[in-house]
Every structure is written in C-alpha cells, then in structure tokens.
Amino acid sequence: MSKIHIDNIIKDKDFIERFDLEEIQLLGQGEYNINYLFYSRVYNKKLILRIATDSQMSLDNQIKYEYQALDLLKNTNRTPKPIYYDDSKELIPYGFLVMEYLPGKPLDYKKDLKIAAEILADIHNEPISETNHLLEPKNPIEAIYEESLRMFEKYRLSKYADKETVKSIDYLLEKGKNIKTVDIGSRTIINTELNSGNFLINGENDSNYLVDWEKPLYGYAAQDLGHFLTPTTTFWKTDVILTKEEINLFIKEYCKNSNQYKDERELWNSVKNYLSMNCLRGITWCAMAYVEYQNPEKLISNDYTYKKIKAYLSKEFLNMLKDEYLNEY
Numbered sequence: 001m002s003k004i005h006i007d008n009i010i011k012d013k014d015f016i017e018r019f020d021l022e023e024i025q026l027l028g029q030g031e032y033n034i035n036y037l038f039y040s041r042v043y044n045k046k047l048i049l050r051i052a053t054d055s056q057m058s059l060d061n062q063i064k065y066e067y068q069a070l071d072l073l074k075n076t077n078r079t080p081k082p083i084y085y086d087d088s089k090e091l092i093p094y095g096f097l098v099m100e101y102l103p104g105k106p107l108d109y110k111k112d113l114k115i116a117a118e119i120l121a122d123i124h125n126e127p128i129s130e131t132n133h134l135l136e137p138k139n140p141i142e143a144i145y146e147e148s149l150r151m152f153e154k155y156r157l158s159k160y161a162d163k164e165t166v167k168s169i170d171y172l173l174e175k176g177k178n179i180k181t182v183d184i185g186s187r188t189i190i191n192t193e194l195n196s197g198n199f200l201i202n203g204e205n206d207s208n209y210l211v212d213w214e215k216p217l218y219g220y221a222a223q224d225l226g227h228f229l230t231p232t233t234t235f236w237k238t239d240v241i242l243t244k245e246e247i248n249l250f251i252k253e254y255c256k257n258s259n260q261y262k263d264e265r266e267l268w269n270s271v272k273n274y275l276s277m278n279c280l281r282g283i284t285w286c287a288m289a290y291v292e293y294q295n296p297e298k299l300i301s302n303d304y305t306y307k308k309i310k311a312y313l314s315k316e317f318l319n320m321l322k323d324e325y326l327n328e329y
C-alpha cells in the first residue's frame with residue numbers, strides 16, 4: 001500500500017485553478033510510482049496524476065524526464081499526452097505530472113501479439129531528433145549487463161542473500177559475459193519496461209496504447225523487442241512463456257509495420273541476444289527488490305509482486321533460464 005498523502009496537491013490553489021478536479025481515486029501503483037485518476041472540469045475528462053516516488057535511473061529530475069519522453073511521443077497516438085508537471089517537490093517531497101487517462105485492458109499474450117507488434121512499430125517509427133534529452137547508452141547490451149551486475153551486488157552483499165541463489169545467478173552472469181550483438185538500424189525512443197500491464201488494449205479495430213514511460217532510452221528497437229519477448233517479462237504479470245512460434249509471429253508482424261526493419265532473420269539475430277540479456281536483468285532486479293522488500297519502511301509494497309520476486313529466484317525458474325535461454329552462450 002502507498003504511504004503518500006496527496007492533500008497538499010489537490011488542495012493547492014494553483015492546481016485547483018489549473019484542473020478544477022473532482023472524484024480523485026487511487027488507480028494503481030508500481031514499485032517507484034503511484035497513479036491517481038481524477039475528473040477535471042477544466043479539461044472535461046478524466047486525467048491521471050502520477051507521482052514518482054523514486055528513480056530507477058538515479059535521476060534527480062525523474063518526473064521531468066518522463067514528461068519530456070511523453071512529449072516526444074505525443075503524435076504517435078499510442079501514448080498518453082502529457083499536460084503538466086511539477087518537479088519542485090514543494091507540495092510533496094516527490095515530483096508529479098498530469099497526463100491523459102487512456103482506457104484499455106492489459107495485453108493478452110495469447111490474443112494480442114499482433115496488436116503489440118503494431119504498437120511498438122508505430123512508436124519506434126516516430127522520428128526523434130538526435131538532440132533529445134534521453135539517456136543514450138553507448139553500447140546498450142553492455143549497459144544492461146553492467147546494470148544487472150550492480151543490482152545483483154545489492155543482493156550478494158545483503159544479509160538476506162541465499163548461497164545457492166547467489167551461485168546460480170553467478171553462473172548465469174558468467175554466461176552473460178559472452179552475449180554480444182550487432183545493433184542494426186537507427187536509434188529511436190524505446191520504453192525498456194514492456195510488461196503486459198503497460199499495454200492498454202481495446203481490440204483490433206480500436207485504439208491501443210503503451211503507458212508507463214518511466215525508463216525510456218535513446219536506443220535500438222531490438223532492445224525493446226528482446227525485453228518484450230523474454231520470459232522474465234511475459235511471466236511477470238501472467239504465467240505465460242512464449243513459444244518459438246509465437247515469437248516468430250510477433251517478429252513477422254513487427255517487420256510488416258516497421259519503417260526500418262523488413263528482414264525478419266536479420267532483426268531476430270539482434271533481438272535474441274537482447275532477449276537473453278534481459279533474462280539476466282529480470283532476475284537481478286528481483287534479487288535487488290527482494291532485499292528492498294525486507295525493509296519495513298518501504299514506501300510501496302505489493303504482495304503479488306513479492307510472490308513473483310520469490311518465484312523468479314527459485315531454483316526451478318533459474319534452471320529454466322539456464323537451459324532455455326543462456327546455455328548457448
């Protein structure tokens with residue numbers, strides 16, 4: 001549950017004049033953000049108040065970074081349009097923004113892969129100036145590996161570390177040293193956090209969206225595609241691990257809609273390495289998060305998330321990743 005009180009925002013004179021809000025309610029929360037739904041009489045529609053309680057990217061201006069990313073994407077019709085942000089931290093000790101509310105259900109991997117491919121292709125097709133505010137890792141796959149090492153170190157050095165878990169993940173990280181890839185195409189804005197709950201699906205002939213732009217980068221589409229397809233992503237909000245046939249279908253549909261990538265085999269040769277590397281990112285994040293969940297003062301906690309974290313660190317899950325996704329390296 002969230003331990004934040006938002007009265008200082010919703011009773012602020014400037015905020016009231018700007019939005020004239022009513023009916024505010026908690027919509028949902030991630031590990032590092034909280035979202036509220038309210039009706040604005042000024043805009044005559046529902047809007048989202050999003051509070052960034054922390055920054056996974058270690059940014060001082062997390063909420064401004066998110067706002068600017070949404071602004072880059074405002075013409076795609078695939079993301080919420082940003083309206084306002086306040087990173088002064090005067091009303092509450094966190095930055096917050098206001099953006100459009102978009103309807104939709106979470107992505108169903110068994111029914112919506114074609115729609116997901118279309119959404120991601122449209123986003124990756126959006127022209128982004130090289131002079132943008134986004135972080136741009138020089139070697140993206142090495143950056144993911146280094147991030148994984150940093151996250152796992154927090155687990156390894158903690159009093160909660162399990163020796164067998166450390167041994168298993170160390171083995172996988174050793175395999176990860178051998179993962180290289182050839183990035184193809186041009187850089188674009190990528191989301192990097194593509195779990196099923198971040199898609200809002202309304203159907204084949206309707207509007208479909210991607211929300212939660214907490215960690216966008218200026219990188220290569222293959223990184224997003226690898227993250228979307230990896231079992232550590234698909235299994236997070238569901239119990240699905242995609243088959244080779246489903247992965248092939250997704251890549252085919254993506255190439256149909258992409259302006260940059262038309263050769264399915266060439267794209268897959270880049271994507272598959274990101275897929276395997278994102279397995280490491282997923283389990284090392286869970287290891288770090290496991291330690292954070294032992295802190296009784298943790299601002300945001302979620303029982304479902306904690307159960308998934310423990311499932312990802314289980315011997316069975318780690319062995320599956322080794323056998324299916326990392327042994328070839």
